[in-house]
Amino acid sequence: MSTTSTRSAPSRRSFLGAVVLAPFAGAALSACGTSGPGSSAADAVATEWYLSGDPSETITKNGVAAFNEANPDQTIGLTFFQNDAYKTKIKTAIGAGQAPTIIYGWGGGTLRSYVEAGQVDDLTGWFDANPDVRSRLLESSFGPATVDGKIYALPNETVTPIVFFYNKALFEQVGAQPPQTWDDLLALVPVFNDAGIAPLALGGQSRWTSMMWLEYLYDRIGGPELFTSIYDGEPDAWSAPASLEALGKVQELVAAGGFITGFESITADSNADQALLYTGRAAMMLHGAWTYGSMKADGGDFVSGGSLGWLPFPTVAGGTGDPSNAVGNPGQYMSIFTPAEQTAKDAALQYFADGIMADDVLQAYIDAGNVPIANGIEDRLAASDDAEWLQFVYTTASGAQTFTQSWDQALSPSTAEALLTNIEQLFSRAISPEQFATAMNATLEK
Amino acid sequence: MTTTAATRTAASRAPAGGASEHRSVKTGSVAWMAIPAVAFFVLFGAVPLIGTLVLSFTQWDGIGAIQWLGGGNWVSIMTDPVMYKALGLTFGIMIFSWLVQTPISLLLGVFTAGTQKYRAFLAVLYFLPLLMSAAAISIAYKALLDPNFGLAASLGIPFLIQNWLGDPTLVLFVVIFVLSWMYVPFHSLLYQGGVQQIPRSMYEAASIDGAGTVRQFFSITLPQLKYTIITSSTLMVVGSMTAFDLIFVLTGGGPGNSTRVLALDMYLRGFRANQMGPASAIAVLIVLIGLGLALFLRRLGGKDANSSQMEGL
Numbered sequence: 001m002s003t004t005s006t007r008s009a010p011s012r013r014s015f016l017g018a019v020v021l022a023p024f025a026g027a028a029l030s031a032c033g034t035s036g037p038g039s040s041a042a043d044a045v046a047t048e049w050y051l052s053g054d055p056s057e058t059i060t061k062n063g064v065a066a067f068n069e070a071n072p073d074q075t076i077g078l079t080f081f082q083n084d085a086y087k088t089k090i091k092t093a094i095g096a097g098q099a100p101t102i103i104y105g106w107g108g109g110t111l112r113s114y115v116e117a118g119q120v121d122d123l124t125g126w127f128d129a130n131p132d133v134r135s136r137l138l139e140s141s142f143g144p145a146t147v148d149g150k151i152y153a154l155p156n157e158t159v160t161p162i163v164f165f166y167n168k169a170l171f172e173q174v175g176a177q178p179p180q181t182w183d184d185l186l187a188l189v190p191v192f193n194d195a196g197i198a199p200l201a202l203g204g205q206s207r208w209t210s211m212m213w214l215e216y217l218y219d220r221i222g223g224p225e226l227f228t229s230i231y232d233g234e235p236d237a238w239s240a241p242a243s244l245e246a247l248g249k250v251q252e253l254v255a256a257g258g259f260i261t262g263f264e265s266i267t268a269d270s271n272a273d274q275a276l277l278y279t280g281r282a283a284m285m286l287h288g289a290w291t292y293g294s295m296k297a298d299g300g301d302f303v304s305g306g307s308l309g310w311l312p313f314p315t316v317a318g319g320t321g322d323p324s325n326a327v328g329n330p331g332q333y334m335s336i337f338t339p340a341e342q343t344a345k346d347a348a349l350q351y352f353a354d355g356i357m358a359d360d361v362l363q364a365y366i367d368a369g370n371v372p373i374a375n376g377i378e379d380r381l382a383a384s385d386d387a388e389w390l391q392f393v394y395t396t397a398s399g400a401q402t403f404t405q406s407w408d409q410a411l412s413p414s415t416a417e418a419l420l421t422n423i424e425q426l427f428s429r430a431i432s433p434e435q436f437a438t439a440m441n442a443t444l445e446k
Numbered sequence: 447m448t449t450t451a452a453t454r455t456a457a458s459r460a461p462a463g464g465a466s467e468h469r470s471v472k473t474g475s476v477a478w479m480a481i482p483a484v485a486f487f488v489l490f491g492a493v494p495l496i497g498t499l500v501l502s503f504t505q506w507d508g509i510g511a512i513q514w515l516g517g518g519n520w521v522s523i524m525t526d527p528v529m530y531k532a533l534g535l536t537f538g539i540m541i542f543s544w545l546v547q548t549p550i551s552l553l554l555g556v557f558t559a560g561t562q563k564y565r566a567f568l569a570v571l572y573f574l575p576l577l578m579s580a581a582a583i584s585i586a587y588k589a590l591l592d593p594n595f596g597l598a599a600s601l602g603i604p605f606l607i608q609n610w611l612g613d614p615t616l617v618l619f620v621v622i623f624v625l626s627w628m629y630v631p632f633h634s635l636l637y638q639g640g641v642q643q644i645p646r647s648m649y650e651a652a653s654i655d656g657a658g659t660v661r662q663f664f665s666i667t668l669p670q671l672k673y674t675i676i677t678s679s680t681l682m683v684v685g686s687m688t689a690f691d692l693i694f695v696l697t698g699g700g701p702g703n704s705t706r707v708l709a710l711d712m713y714l715r716g717f718r719a720n721q722m723g724p725a726s727a728i729a730v731l732i733v734l735i736g737l738g739l740a741l742f743l744r745r746l747g748g749k750d751a752n753s754s755q756m757e758g759l
Contacts, residue, residue, distance in 0.1 A: 088717050118510070417718045421703060424701050
């Protein structure tokens with residue numbers, strides 16, 4: 001029985017691949033150039049779905065093309081999907097047994113759900129057999145790949161901590177210093193409001209943008225242990241004193257007019273929040289490191305002219321979290337789909353070892369203003385045009401005592417959905433910190 | 447006039463019937479022609495519906511194995527305040543959309559069915575939203591409503607700078623407005639067709655009797671459009687039950703749960719929170735309510751819903 005099902009699966013999969021890939025065939029062929037039709041996704045030994053959108057789309061496409069040329073017997077076939085569409089599609093495909101060999105994701109709670117369903121391979125043994133692969137990667141990136149002590153995914157690509165950005169020109173205009181502490185930040189709120197400038201940009205409609213504030217406040221006030229207790233599902237973890245304090249502090253900032261008026265209507269997917277910072281309408285913004293590239297591209301001379309400043313998140317008086325702690329995305333993650341054929345798995349693992357974090361790929365990420373999750377790249381970062389920024393990100397990521405993964409990725413999908421809904425209500429002050437804690441405590445029991 | 451005559455003869459002949467063998471031949475051929483439609487309905491309508499019903503009694507995260515649960519999902523959604531809020535919102539949006547859309551579509555339909563100057567040109571403008579997908583409309587409105595870079599800020603109209611998508615009350619009106627903007631053209635088209643079916647002789651007779659335009663509208667146009675109104679209302683009401691795409695892209699159900707209508711609640715539970723069981727239970731609920739409403743609206747048309755409105759012509 002099992003042989004029949006595994007035999008029929010790839011044919012359907014490759015058919016699907018061919019159908020989905022048809023529009024991309026032209027692009028794939030031009031990218032592959034000399035390698036010819038043999039490397040198209042339909043004929044590839046292993047398949048991978050990846051996200052559309054540059055710079056990572058082009059970097060991955062080139063990386064795979066180079067790998068396929070060097071390994072004509074173990075080719076990887078790529079198919080690209082838009083981010084949100086991918087997240088839904090991959091879940092459905094895994095449930096239906098039609099997923100690609102390589103499952104791309106963000107680790108954490110979603111990976112755990114795949115592991116519990118027995119859909120992804122345990123890679124612990126493979127990492128033990130290939131110690132050089134592991135030693136090349138930042139150790140902090142392995143946390144979200146690990147479920148119950150076993151590694152189920154290869155961390156790859158870039159590390160993107162959440163960074164506190166500010167507009168240097170606006171700080172000069174009002175004669176203020178960037179905030180080092182939470183009290184500094186609160187004191188800056190009336191200064192900027194009086195000058196007709198919004199203190200903080202926030203794309204509140206996207207919800208996870210508001211979540212980043214809580215992630216840092218929880219860490220600064222209660223230390224990483226606070227979120228760990230939530231992650232472990234300890235009863236009433238959300239109503240711990242440090243948790244309530246952090247929730248109260250956020251509402252205090254909202255009430256003081258810290259965030260731009262109408263932030264609840266602003267979306268992050270249109271980059272309107274970043275535009276507020278680089279057009280000088282807002283003085284500060286807490287956002288992912290990935291926004292550096294888009295602000296550089298869209299903000300005119302804002303970044304190249306040196307107006308963009310960045311800082312670690314302010315400390316909170318009396319808080320127990322180490323100031324070096326960071327939150328964000330420690331990396332992206334690739335797993336092996338368990339029902340895939342062994343030859344496909346072998347090709348995928350070969351790609352994991354040689355292709356995915358090849359030198360050219362690392363360099364391409366650095367050139368695009370990103371920090372790959374590789375050890376020993378300090379010299380290359382220093383040689384880049386964006387050296388100052390890249391070194392800051394690298395130091396933040398590698399020097400963090402604890403690097404907490406974004407909550408909506410770390411928690412289970414159902415908890416994450418409840419969290420985002422409650423955060424939105426917390427920020428619009430529709431619910432109190434106590435109501436927030438009660439609502440979220442209910443998710444811990446499940 | 448020839449159409450009127452044809453309608454009358456058809457109407458008068460139908461109840462008389464008499465030719466039973468003639469009818470049986472007809473039924474046979476109709477049943478044969480229905481096979482493709484029935485096959486499609488069973489394959490893509492009935493089978494998934496039964497599957498959903500079965501899933502509503504199971505526990506499944508969409509990834510792993512499906513486990514039998516019994517009535518647990520039904521108990522949990524029937525005691526969930528989020529579901530009741532979604533149900534209330536769905537009915538609220540349904541009623542408000544109907545109240546906004548019906549008069550506008552009716553008047554636009556009557557207007558575009560007339561013979562005024564520039565009518566055809568204006569009609570094309572009115573029907574323009576029909577050409578756009580819900581997702582495109584939502585994304586466009588999201589950009590237009592942005593408080594800092596949107597339409598109001600660009601044109602410098604302070605009154606229009608509101609927290610359109612962030613205020614829990616305001617956002618409902620935004621949703622109803624955008625829904626209406628999108629669907630009014632379609633319903634206008636229905637009414638336009640309906641008005642053009644009304645025999646001109648009725649208006650001629652009315653004007654001889656001294657009825658003005660307003661009186662003609664209420665005494666002839668509106669009664670004659672009875673079935674068009676029922677059709678259009680059924681589409682609006684059942685459409686509101688399943689309204690998803692536009693709201694999903696425009697607000698995602700937010701802020702908080704302010705626009706989380708039933709269809710969105712189903713999607714978010716199933717595909718975001720990976721709880722296929724409760725999501726399926728809500729899907730079944732939507733089907734039941736939608737069917738109930740459609741049957742109710744059909745009843746409104748009277749028992750003799752297929753009878754003629756043309757008596758005396």
